[in-house]
Amino acid sequence: MNNSRSHWKAKAAVAAAIAGALALAGCTAGGGDKDASGKPVVTVQVVKDARAKAMAGMPWTKDLEAACGCTIKWQETAASSWTQQRQASLAAGEVADVTIGGYGSGDWGDYSSLFMDLSPELQNMPNLSKTFEASPYSRVASTWEGKLFGAPGVNTGLMANSSSHMFINKKWLDKLGLPVPTTWGELKTTLEAFKNGDPNGDGKPVIPLTFNAPNADGWGWFQPNVLLGSYGIPVTGGGQGMYAENGTIKNYLTDPAYKDLANYLHGLWSEGLISNEAFTQDWSKYTATTKGEGTTAKVGVTWMWTPSDIFGSQLADQYVTIPQLKADDAPNAKPVWFFNGDQINYSANKVSVAANVKNKDAALKLVDAMYTPDIGIQMRFGSFGVGVKKNGEKDYTVLPPADKTKNASDWQFQNSLADGAPGWFLQPGVKLTLPKEQFEVRGVDDVYKQDLANMDLNKDVIYGGVSFTADENKQYSLNNTGITQTTMSKFAQWVTKGGADQDWDAYVAALKKNGLDDQIKLQQAAYDRYVKVMQDNKVDLNTELNDPDLKFTTNSDNTATITNSK
Numbered sequence: 001m002n003n004s005r006s007h008w009k010a011k012a013a014v015a016a017a018i019a020g021a022l023a024l025a026g027c028t029a030g031g032g033d034k035d036a037s038g039k040p041v042v043t044v045q046v047v048k049d050a051r052a053k054a055m056a057g058m059p060w061t062k063d064l065e066a067a068c069g070c071t072i073k074w075q076e077t078a079a080s081s082w083t084q085q086r087q088a089s090l091a092a093g094e095v096a097d098v099t100i101g102g103y104g105s106g107d108w109g110d111y112s113s114l115f116m117d118l119s120p121e122l123q124n125m126p127n128l129s130k131t132f133e134a135s136p137y138s139r140v141a142s143t144w145e146g147k148l149f150g151a152p153g154v155n156t157g158l159m160a161n162s163s164s165h166m167f168i169n170k171k172w173l174d175k176l177g178l179p180v181p182t183t184w185g186e187l188k189t190t191l192e193a194f195k196n197g198d199p200n201g202d203g204k205p206v207i208p209l210t211f212n213a214p215n216a217d218g219w220g221w222f223q224p225n226v227l228l229g230s231y232g233i234p235v236t237g238g239g240q241g242m243y244a245e246n247g248t249i250k251n252y253l254t255d256p257a258y259k260d261l262a263n264y265l266h267g268l269w270s271e272g273l274i275s276n277e278a279f280t281q282d283w284s285k286y287t288a289t290t291k292g293e294g295t296t297a298k299v300g301v302t303w304m305w306t307p308s309d310i311f312g313s314q315l316a317d318q319y320v321t322i323p324q325l326k327a328d329d330a331p332n333a334k335p336v337w338f339f340n341g342d343q344i345n346y347s348a349n350k351v352s353v354a355a356n357v358k359n360k361d362a363a364l365k366l367v368d369a370m371y372t373p374d375i376g377i378q379m380r381f382g383s384f385g386v387g388v389k390k391n392g393e394k395d396y397t398v399l400p401p402a403d404k405t406k407n408a409s410d411w412q413f414q415n416s417l418a419d420g421a422p423g424w425f426l427q428p429g430v431k432l433t434l435p436k437e438q439f440e441v442r443g444v445d446d447v448y449k450q451d452l453a454n455m456d457l458n459k460d461v462i463y464g465g466v467s468f469t470a471d472e473n474k475q476y477s478l479n480n481t482g483i484t485q486t487t488m489s490k491f492a493q494w495v496t497k498g499g500a501d502q503d504w505d506a507y508v509a510a511l512k513k514n515g516l517d518d519q520i521k522l523q524q525a526a527y528d529r530y531v532k533v534m535q536d537n538k539v540d541l542n543t544e545l546n547d548p549d550l551k552f553t554t555n556s557d558n559t560a561t562i563t564n565s566k
Helices: 002-024 062-066 078-092 105-114 118-122 126-134 136-142 170-176 182-195 226-230 254-268 283-290 305-310 341-345 358-371 374-379 408-415 436-446 449-453 470-497 498-513 515-534
Strands: 041-048 071-078 099-101 151-154 167-171 207-209 242-246 248-250 299-304 318-321 348-351 388-392 395-398 429-432 550-554 558-566
Touching: 002 254, 002 550, 041 078, 041 305, 041 358, 062 358, 062 374, 071 078, 099 305, 099 358, 105 470, 118 126, 118 358, 126 136, 126 151, 126 358, 136 151, 136 388, 151 254, 151 449, 167 305, 170 358, 182 207, 182 299, 226 348, 242 515, 254 470, 254 498, 283 299, 283 305, 283 470, 299 305, 374 388, 374 395, 395 470, 395 558, 408 436, 429 436, 449 550, 470 498, 470 515, 498 515
Parallel strands: 041 071, 041 099, 207 299, 395 429
Antiparallel strands: 099 348, 151 348, 167 299, 167 318, 242 248, 388 395, 429 558, 550 558
16 A cells, blocks of 8 residues: 555656646646636536537637636546546546536545535635525535535526426327326226227337336336335435435335335236336337337337437327326325436536646636526527527527537537536526427426425435445445345346245345345435535525526417526
8 A cells, every 4th residue: 555655656746747847848738827828727627418519619618718717728528438537537636627527425535635625715706605595405415524525506497306207198098098097007907908909000019118227226217116106105315215204214125015016017017018128128229119110109108307308309299297196005195206306406516626726716716607697508508699599688598409400409418518517597687588398397397296295305305415424335335235236136027027925025134134224324324414404504495496586487489488586
């Protein structure tokens, strides 16, 4: 260990000496100090979608440079390639002056010394300070052990309360004379009708139900575990089965409702009502299948963000959203729905600053500028004249794609950081007009209002910002390997081959042997710390997520306007 540390120090010393020599030789831009005109240089690492243009090709980056009075030296990495680079950077102790979308609370435990605590700097960052004052939960989500190593993206007004929604083909229902199902039993009857009733009228087989394949790491999005909400179990705590009920952490992996779900899905599987590729298909296969063939749908029921995203523009209008179903053997349970609105409305740690940043004032000014309306809107939707039209002071219209071969989502991701952008986008006085594709999710999400009203967002959610200490994380990760491997392999087996009732007691014992009870205690401790920070900041997430000052108005031209009247 000592030899390794000495080698690293020697390497760092050589690098520093080279940098100093370059600076003396006039190569100051390479050293990150001043450019040829004397402006400070700030190195910005950005992790972005693979569809995005080079940063130099986005005109808004010039506005950002003007706002900070600096020259930005961009380091650009596609999100798909970031994991390996991130680990190497952290291990070497080398992070950029500013990083957008690269680091989070999972890094603070072992590497917090590499990042600047922004708390004492807020007095010189008026825009970020206003963001935290107006949105106290955004500060909570950004806080780690009392420090602010990252700043957020505040998306309230633009996003949903859930990223997962359940869709059914209404055109098929109408052709077969069926209502939208409301219970597990009715859903099975409907799926049987889809399989046997030729809903497309072409004589070809269809896929009654499919979903995004679970993997060995645990449950993810767009998967049928959300049906546990039929029993009043809020699926909010990631893929390891954790959930909160009135402030108490529980785990559904050993709840009898989980066994009931496996048995129910096995019944569907055994009748050929679930895609035989549901547990093996990759993402591209899943999404290609759901898009059907032209205007002919292949899939009856699945889960996703919006109909357009999963079924494509030609089929989207055939589908409607289903509220949470009732479980036939728990008719009195209050149904709830999958909630992660805290994460998608308050995206934590969208931007961070290095502790050893070379031009500190310029870097902080650059970050603070991201929280002004003009720059934030452009970072989120695209440059003025390309992705956005600026109509007047704080008045913006998101433009349709200039490239008619692109849909609205692809155009946005090509010309901006989209939902990867830091900023506070609907600030007081802002007026933002959006095309239909950009607010489709609002109508989808509205279907779950009652299901979500059955939850207390201050007590029944494991928040995305809940984090472990370094020691807790090591223990949790150690336990988690055995738990998830057992859980996910068994669930796939139970659905495809049956046997949940016979295996149940041994399965529960195996999870306990792998430390599930300890996992719950670790999660409870982390959750309690987080809730204490919420209470200290006087957060009421029930009201903050439903801000009455945010007004949504649909327009006659299929656009909608959102205003913040505060």
